Amino acid sequence: MRRTSVLERIRLFGRAGIDVLATLGRSVLFLLHSLLGRTATGNGFQLLVKQLYSVGVMSLAIIVVSGIFIGMVLSLQGYSILSQYGSEQAVGQMVALTLLRELGPVVTALLFAGRAGSALTAEIGNMKSTEQLSSLAMIGVDPLKYIVAPRLWAGFISMPLLAAIFSVVGIWGGAMVAIDWLGVYEGSFWANMQSSVSFREDVLNGVIKSVVFAFVVTWIAVFQGYDCEPTSEGISKATTRTVVYASLAVLGLDFILTALMFGDF
Amino acid sequence: MQNRTLEIGVGLFLLAGVLALLLLALRVSGLTLGSAEGSYRVYAHFDNIAGLTVRSKVTMAGVTIGRVTAIDLDRDSYTGRVTMLLNKEVNNLPEDSTASILTAGLLGEKYIGISVGGEEEVLTDGSVIHDTQSSLVLEDLIGKFLLNSVNKE
Numbered sequence: 001m002r003r004t005s006v007l008e009r010i011r012l013f014g015r016a017g018i019d020v021l022a023t024l025g026r027s028v029l030f031l032l033h034s035l036l037g038r039t040a041t042g043n044g045f046q047l048l049v050k051q052l053y054s055v056g057v058m059s060l061a062i063i064v065v066s067g068i069f070i071g072m073v074l075s076l077q078g079y080s081i082l083s084q085y086g087s088e089q090a091v092g093q094m095v096a097l098t099l100l101r102e103l104g105p106v107v108t109a110l111l112f113a114g115r116a117g118s119a120l121t122a123e124i125g126n127m128k129s130t131e132q133l134s135s136l137a138m139i140g141v142d143p144l145k146y147i148v149a150p151r152l153w154a155g156f157i158s159m160p161l162l163a164a165i166f167s168v169v170g171i172w173g174g175a176m177v178a179i180d181w182l183g184v185y186e187g188s189f190w191a192n193m194q195s196s197v198s199f200r201e202d203v204l205n206g207v208i209k210s211v212v213f214a215f216v217v218t219w220i221a222v223f224q225g226y227d228c229e230p231t232s233e234g235i236s237k238a239t240t241r242t243v244v245y246a247s248l249a250v251l252g253l254d255f256i257l258t259a260l261m262f263g264d265f
Numbered sequence: 266m267q268n269r270t271l272e273i274g275v276g277l278f279l280l281a282g283v284l285a286l287l288l289l290a291l292r293v294s295g296l297t298l299g300s301a302e303g304s305y306r307v308y309a310h311f312d313n314i315a316g317l318t319v320r321s322k323v324t325m326a327g328v329t330i331g332r333v334t335a336i337d338l339d340r341d342s343y344t345g346r347v348t349m350l351l352n353k354e355v356n357n358l359p360e361d362s363t364a365s366i367l368t369a370g371l372l373g374e375k376y377i378g379i380s381v382g383g384e385e386e387v388l389t390d391g392s393v394i395h396d397t398q399s400s401l402v403l404e405d406l407i408g409k410f411l412l413n414s415v416n417k418e
Binding site for chain 1: 271272274275277278279281282283285286288289290292293294320321322329332374
């Protein structure tokens with residue numbers, strides 16, 4: 001094996017850094033171009049509705065089902081811990097706060113990255129490899145406006161709504177288990193929840209979180225598709241990267257946002 | 266036709282999302298719009314409010330009649346000043362009513378319980394409850410108990 005000199009290693013390191021920065025720069029330019037700029041072709045609203053359907057409506061099933069189950073599990077676990085301290089009534093408050101502050105936005109974003117994000121990447125990547133994007137550009141249609149922008153907006157709009165639906169369904173599932181199965185008194189379940197959950201602190205912060213996650217996940221998914229190497233292997237790599245990067249970004253951002261919102265400093 | 270079902274699906278989805286947000290706001294967080302209108306403000310000074318938090322409930326005979334909206338330190342008397350928002354329907358509380366900080370269960374939340382006094386005058390917006398009973402601090406109690414047992418010996 002050839003020994004590389006120290007200088008050579010530094011050069012490789014430098015090149016890797018430049019590559020990362022160049023990708024970041026490209027992705028920012030890509031985002032700005034597709035969201036701003038005013039050369040929309042065709043009926044923008046029609047395109048958005050189509051994407052909302054495939055990104056938002058088609059993700060409803062997985063969101064609702066996982067929401068119900070996570071709510072029920074939280075309720076069971078919370079009950080078994082809280083009943084040791086004789087405060088089973090606090091189950092409602094625990095389920096609601098956990099879902100609104102953390103699990104609602106985060107799990108929705110992770111599921112969304114897996115369900116819709118990977119599909120977006122694969123779709124756009126395939127369009128690129130079959131040269132549909134360059135054909136569009138050739139007939140004078142900006143693919144950023146025609147293909148990318150509606151998908152970005154669809155992601156931004158649908159994920160906060162999905163997160164809200166997730167929380168509601170989860171709380172409903174938790175209430176079902178706690179009240180009908182475990183026998184927590186219904187009145188104290190809801191009253192405890194209402195007295196401890198505040199609209200601004202909990203509900204609104206959860207929505208802010210999911211808006212941020214929506215932005216990041218959709219951005220990563222669409223950019224990875226647009227920037228992928230136009231081969232079958234390139235598409236599969238890009239799809240993997242979408243899920244990995246989006247999940248890591250969501251978890252990392254969640255820590256930062258939680259520290260800012262609930263960290264008291 | 267295919268477009269139509271698609272649009273209906275999206276419309277339903279958007280409606281469900283907005284409805285979920287509304288439910289979270291109203292049912293889960295108990296957000297009440299314009300709650301300040303049907304209520305009046307009463308103050309109480311406590312020597313120690315330990316554990317009481319904003320949004321704690323204010324009860325009378327076990328029935329919730331209001332909530333705590335602010336807690337701050339009164340600089341002149343060195344006491345904790347608690348601002349309560351009481352239901353307007355309960356406007357016949359005598360002025361010498363007692364406010365005490367109670368605990369729900371052994372480890373439960375703190376709340377304020379009001380017991381009725383006997384005076385003719387009633388509490389109105391901005392009145393102060395003078396007769397208060399502070400929160401029971403377990404450490405103080407243990408400290409007193411230890412001191413007593415030491416003194417006896």
